[in-house]
Amino acid sequence: MSAHDLAYVRQHIDRLAAEGVDVVRVTFPDLIGTDRARDVLLDHLPAACEHGLAFCRAVYHTTPRGGVVPVTGGLDAGLPDIAVRPDLGTLAALPWEPGVAWCLGDVIDPATGAPAPESPRDLLRSVLAQCAEHGLRPIAGPELEYFLCSPAPDAMSGWRRYTADAGHVYTAGLRADPDNHLLRVLRTLRDTGIGVISGNHEFDGAQFEINLIHSEAMSAADRTFRFKAAVKELARKEGRLATFMAKPFNDAGGSGFHLHFSCEDGAGGNAFDDPSAPYGLSATARHAVAGVLAHAPALAALLNPTVNSYKRFGPGTLAPWLVDWGLDNRSAMVRIPPERGRGARLELRLGDASANPYLALAALCAAVLLGVRAGQEPPAPLEGYGYDPARAAVLPMSLPAALDSLEADTALTEILGKDFTTSFLSYKRDEVERFQRHVTDWEFAEYATHL
Numbered sequence: 001m002s003a004h005d006l007a008y009v010r011q012h013i014d015r016l017a018a019e020g021v022d023v024v025r026v027t028f029p030d031l032i033g034t035d036r037a038r039d040v041l042l043d044h045l046p047a048a049c050e051h052g053l054a055f056c057r058a059v060y061h062t063t064p065r066g067g068v069v070p071v072t073g074g075l076d077a078g079l080p081d082i083a084v085r086p087d088l089g090t091l092a093a094l095p096w097e098p099g100v101a102w103c104l105g106d107v108i109d110p111a112t113g114a115p116a117p118e119s120p121r122d123l124l125r126s127v128l129a130q131c132a133e134h135g136l137r138p139i140a141g142p143e144l145e146y147f148l149c150s151p152a153p154d155a156m157s158g159w160r161r162y163t164a165d166a167g168h169v170y171t172a173g174l175r176a177d178p179d180n181h182l183l184r185v186l187r188t189l190r191d192t193g194i195g196v197i198s199g200n201h202e203f204d205g206a207q208f209e210i211n212l213i214h215s216e217a218m219s220a221a222d223r224t225f226r227f228k229a230a231v232k233e234l235a236r237k238e239g240r241l242a243t244f245m246a247k248p249f250n251d252a253g254g255s256g257f258h259l260h261f262s263c264e265d266g267a268g269g270n271a272f273d274d275p276s277a278p279y280g281l282s283a284t285a286r287h288a289v290a291g292v293l294a295h296a297p298a299l300a301a302l303l304n305p306t307v308n309s310y311k312r313f314g315p316g317t318l319a320p321w322l323v324d325w326g327l328d329n330r331s332a333m334v335r336i337p338p339e340r341g342r343g344a345r346l347e348l349r350l351g352d353a354s355a356n357p358y359l360a361l362a363a364l365c366a367a368v369l370l371g372v373r374a375g376q377e378p379p380a381p382l383e384g385y386g387y388d389p390a391r392a393a394v395l396p397m398s399l400p401a402a403l404d405s406l407e408a409d410t411a412l413t414e415i416l417g418k419d420f421t422t423s424f425l426s427y428k429r430d431e432v433e434r435f436q437r438h439v440t441d442w443e444f445a446e447y448a449t450h451l
Contacts, residue, residue: 017042055082061423071118084107118423130369141260142258143257144255147206148235149248169201185199244353245354246352256319256351259364261345280340287374287375292368301396301405304352309399310396334349
């Protein structure tokens with residue numbers, strides 16, 4: 001570490017110490033977007049910055065319940081290390097843990113000095129660099145939904161919805177949120193740099209949505225990753241569970257992860273706006289929509305990345321399960337909101353809240369880039385209420401089908417990279433195999449007493 005770098009680290013240490021911080025939590029996303037982390041005592045931060053924190057690379061190949069999937073570069077290589085260096089530019093105090101600040105970490109392979117192939121943050125960085133070569137600077141505004149659950153020892157899962165009252169759609173206040181969970185989250189996260197704007201109770205009981213500011217795509221992914229981690233931690237502080245899984249309950253809808261998306265041009269203007277063009281959308285915007293539609297089956301694997309994701313799809317669900325687009329039409333997979341000028345954008349409604357935000361944005365940016373390169377026009381926009389398979393192609397309706405679509409989309413996977421794609425497909429196909437071998441409660445209830 002150079003004297004300049006050491007001085008930079010010391011400036012942060014002195015500032016943190018003056019603020020009463022004595023621990024820095026260095027966190028990074030794994031393949032599914034879960035936060036992995038280590039707490040570092042403040043005095044040892046220079047060493048962490050110089051040498052990195054050693055983690056087993058197989059953390060990327062570890063399932064939610066602790067199994068290790070045999071992905072190339074993990075078990076077969078003897079479980080080698082990755083090194084995680086604190087990104088001090090992302091430091092922020094944790095308001096729910098006095099004396100602790102957190103920051104993101106940059107991940108490298110010590111053997112090569114290059115980013116780890118499975119690193120989601122580095123994958124997005126690579127895709128954004130390719131966008132920049134074509135004069136595109138992606139801007140994103142994330143919207144996520146989640147369910148809040150309370151302990152229920154008598155329930156099979158151990159959890160129930162915090163409140164199950166129906167009909168409180170798009171509301172705020174005590175009638176849908178009797179313990180003021182939403183207000184606490186908004187106020188707690190206000191000064192963390194996550195960029196929360198507003199929130200409301202969503203469609204189903206105990207379901208909430210919180211909106212984040214629009215920003216450059218990497219910042220949007222960073223903030224979404226930290227937002228999900230923060231909401232889950234705040235729920236734990238209350239003895240509750242916040243879950244971003246796609247569809248946690250049979251008697252409720254799913255949770256979406258909508259992405260409002262545009263691009264800036266080289267002069268900082270909105271590259272999607274053109275008042276003289278069809279629909280008020282520039283050629284770049286129309287090509288972007290065409291790219292998203294063309295690569296939608298492959299995008300599903302990254303924006304709907306779990307077995308559970310596809311239980312959110314289907315007739316009557318209001319989730320987008322057809323490949324279509326529309327002008328201010330919420331029944332379409334790609335919606336064009338009515339704003340133009342600086343507000344011209346598309347809204348991709350495909351994703352669910354379980355998606356890794358880095359992978360979701362990397363996939364969306366890659367599809368947009370391919371659309372701009374191809375220069376194709378989208379079909380006519382959807383008129384009226386959608387969800388009619390006679391008018392639009394059906395998306396993959398299961399995780400195996402989506403993974404096959406991703407593997408077959410060689411144009412998209414070329415942008416994402418062979419090593420990442422191979423690792424992701426191996427990891428997710430193992431998830432499918434484990435699920436297919438598992439005997440579910442539904443199967444026992446359906447068959448046991450009759451067969």
